Amino acid sequence: MILLNNTEPKESLVENQSWPWWPLLPLYPYGRKRTTFKEIVPGQVWSFEQLQGLYYVAVPVRLTVLKVSGGLILVNPLPPTYELKSALIDLEKLYGPILSIVLPTASGLEHKIFMPALARAFPNAELWVCPGQWSFPIPLPLSWLGFPASRTKTLGIDGLPHEDSCEWIPLGPIDIGLGRFQEFSCFHKKTGSLLVTDALVGIESDPPALFDLDPTPLLFHARENGSEPLDDSPELRKKGWARLVLFASFLRPAELSIPSLKEVFKNAFKPGLRNPRAHFGIYPFAWQKGWDKSARELIGNKRPLVQIAPVLERLVFPRAKSSLIVWLEKLIAIRGIRRLISAHFTAPISFSSDDLRRLKRNIDRREWAPVEGNWKFLGFLDTSLLKGGVVPKDPLKEFKD
Numbered sequence: 001m002i003l004l005n006n007t008e009p010k011e012s013l014v015e016n017q018s019w020p021w022w023p024l025l026p027l028y029p030y031g032r033k034r035t036t037f038k039e040i041v042p043g044q045v046w047s048f049e050q051l052q053g054l055y056y057v058a059v060p061v062r063l064t065v066l067k068v069s070g071g072l073i074l075v076n077p078l079p080p081t082y083e084l085k086s087a088l089i090d091l092e093k094l095y096g097p098i099l100s101i102v103l104p105t106a107s108g109l110e111h112k113i114f115m116p117a118l119a120r121a122f123p124n125a126e127l128w129v130c131p132g133q134w135s136f137p138i139p140l141p142l143s144w145l146g147f148p149a150s151r152t153k154t155l156g157i158d159g160l161p162h163e164d165s166c167e168w169i170p171l172g173p174i175d176i177g178l179g180r181f182q183e184f185s186c187f188h189k190k191t192g193s194l195l196v197t198d199a200l201v202g203i204e205s206d207p208p209a210l211f212d213l214d215p216t217p218l219l220f221h222a223r224e225n226g227s228e229p230l231d232d233s234p235e236l237r238k239k240g241w242a243r244l245v246l247f248a249s250f251l252r253p254a255e256l257s258i259p260s261l262k263e264v265f266k267n268a269f270k271p272g273l274r275n276p277r278a279h280f281g282i283y284p285f286a287w288q289k290g291w292d293k294s295a296r297e298l299i300g301n302k303r304p305l306v307q308i309a310p311v312l313e314r315l316v317f318p319r320a321k322s323s324l325i326v327w328l329e330k331l332i333a334i335r336g337i338r339r340l341i342s343a344h345f346t347a348p349i350s351f352s353s354d355d356l357r358r359l360k361r362n363i364d365r366r367e368w369a370p371v372e373g374n375w376k377f378l379g380f381l382d383t384s385l386l387k388g389g390v391v392p393k394d395p396l397k398e399f400k401d
Contacts, residue, residue, distance in 0.1 A: 015082070016086075027053060033081050033084075035048050045193050045341070046091065048084055049061065057247040059344055061076075061110055064343075065091060066166070068166065070099060071095065074122075080117050097124065098124075102127075104186065105130050105197045106130045106172075116147055119148060127147065128161050131156060131173070131182060165188065166188055166189065167187040168185070171327040174320045175391075183197045189336070192336045194331065194339065199324070201344050203245055203299050207237050216230065216277055226283030229273065242295035250377065250378060256287060257288060258285065264283065265282070268281035268283075294374055306359060307359075310374070310375065315382055319393065321368050322396070
């Protein structure tokens with residue numbers, strides 16, 4: 001994986017990575033979006049990655065480019081910085097025009113919000129969106145959200161794009177109260193690549209190469225308190241990555257406690273930490289013994305561990321396991337799967353129908369959507385939303401009629 005335009009002067013590089021619309025979705029790293037590029041299958045599949053997160057809890061988010069008959073398609077939009085747009089134009093020169101841009105999820109704001117800007121960057125591309133798009137707090141039509149009506153189509157309703165090159169497999173819809181959860185997976189027939197958005201992730205123990213550009217999030221969370229400097233070493237990077245995985249998976253893991261304000265500010269503003277990068281020494285977390293064991297349950301040892309993201313299992317699928325199983329069975333029936341490319345965490349991952357079967361068996365046998373241990377906070381959120389009538393007791397009923 002390489003950094004785009006990494007031979008340019010620093011001033012030009014910062015300008016090319018600038019994203020002035022970051023206040024629309026104020027996620028780290030805010031106004032500067034560094035991008036890495038990877039050729040996954042020579043001449044056929046490529047990926048671009050950027051970091052997104054809150055309070056240094058950042059994970060990679062990925063745009064995947066596929067070669068299809070006559071040109072290219074983009075799956076899961078990213079902010080089209082000058083750096084990213086230039087790299088995509090370079091691919092167009094070699095492999096043909098960008099024919100389609102696909103938003104395969106109904107609920108993933110971190111993908112949806114960048115679709116209009118990417119559409120403007122490539123005005124000749126056809127746009128395809130997952131059915132059931134929604135906005136909050138006011139439901140607005142897609143045209144009001146910046147989607148050009150003249151070239152926006154809906155997956156499954158207006159057909160499916162590039163069916164000679166791709167097979168599209170729907171998951172859902174599932175009623176989540178404010179809107180729906182639904183996504184379309186894409187199987188690229190020529191390369192055996194299975195693209196998913198949020199439903200499956202693979203996590204490995206080594207931090208993604210994207211952090212080599214700026215390891216601050218890893219070093220920030222590798223500390224025990226705010227008075228420690230942001231020291232750098234391979235061991236600290238892996239430690240910080242493991243904690244980021246726990247944060248992203250459970251929001252508030254069981255082994256994480258919040259110290260008192262007195263304790264937080266006692267450790268803050270120490271010499272060497274009086275700068276925004278260290279958040280001035282403010283570190284409102286305290287990790288208890290056993291956190292590393294919890295992390296190992298999510299992280300693969302010799303290869304990435306493919307799983308249903310816990311936050312989705314507990315907040316989206318707790319009463320919709322059957323919908324997930326149906327989707328997995330559809331994927332198992334596909335012949336020729338060789339790799340998994342998720343929009344988050346590790347990709348590509350060597351993957352096959354046998355791996356899908358093992359995943360399904362594991363889901364069938366284990367307790368689904370637990371409420372104890374690391375799952376306690378997610379369970380509390382789900383129960384609160386259920387009691388408040390925000391999410392339905394039967395999230396599939398609306399879509400059975």
